Amino acid sequence: MSVLAVLLLLEFIADKIPAVDNINDIVQTVVRPAAGGIVFGSGTSAQTAAIQDPGAFFTSGSWVPVAVGVAVALVVHLLKAGTRAAANAALAGIGAPVLSVAEDVTSVALVVAAILLPVLVLVALAGLAVVAILVVRWGRRRAIERRAAKALAATL
Known part of the structure; x- marks a missing residue:
């Protein structure tokens, strides 16, 4: 949890700085889809089993939710990164903090709403x-x- 807290803090700060947010998005192109696949895959069953035989993993169909999670997370990430890059280019970087705060507020509101209703x-x-x-x-x-x-x- 400590590592996640540090990563959250880094993400929160990096998104507010115009050039750093683009670099962060490039680095996160691998991390975000992988995390999305893991989360989506683990959320589809009540029990997360260790993979003893990779061949059985692929023949059982257990990989499908992971692949869906990777695809969804990748599409969302690419839309976010593309929007951010275009906004930084069009607004000479002054849009980065505004977009970041809007993303933060929207994310928190949607998470709270998803939990409650x-x-x-x-x-x-x-x-x-x-x-x-x-x-x-x-x-x-x-x-x-x-x-x-x-x-x-x-x-x-």
């Missing part, structure tokens, strides 16, 4: 999806209005 997580995610769709539609509408105003100004 799992259905609440689905409702919250659905709500966030609706808000995201509305924001995108609003942005598109504003862009169309701006183009129309420029076209009108050009004709006058």
